[in-house]
Amino acid sequence: MKRDLDLARTILRTIEDTPTAxxxxxxxxxxxxxxxxSYHVKLLxxxxxxxxxxxxxxxxxxxxxTSLTWAGHEFIAAAKDESRWTRxxxxxxxKGEVSRSTS
Numbered sequence: 218m219k220r221d222l223d224l225a226r227t228i229l230r231t232i233e234d235t236p237t238a239x240x241x242x243x244x245x246x247x248x249x250x251x252x253x254x255s256y257h258v259k260l261l262x263x264x265x266x267x268x269x270x271x272x273x274x275x276x277x278x279x280x281x282x283t284s285l286t287w288a289g290h291e292f293i294a295a296a297k298d299e300s301r302w303t304r305x306x307x308x309x310x311x312k313g314e315v316s317r318s319t320s
Contacts (some may be wrong), residue, residue, distance in 0.1 A: 241282070
């Protein structure tokens with residue numbers, strides 16, 4: 218599965234907009250499957266931007282977010298500025314291209 222930076226930002230914004238900070242947050246994002254959302258929740262948790270729980274079982278792959286971390290709040294504050302977001306996304310994508318070409 219490919220990483221989708223815009224989906225990651227949408228997940229962070231949705232968590233930030235959630236009125237309570239208790240329990241799992243059920244994410245429904247148009248155009249994205251539950252598995253794709255779970256994968257990105259896992260990535261964000263492993264990067265320390267969110268707190269999340271792995272609820273995967275033999276029934277399927279499921280990660281549920283619970284809250285943003287301090288780093289997640291900082292990241293989403295910076296990502297709200299569209300020009301900064303576009304520049305940051307371009308940098309990440311170019312870095313990925315360099316890593317793949319040197320492998």
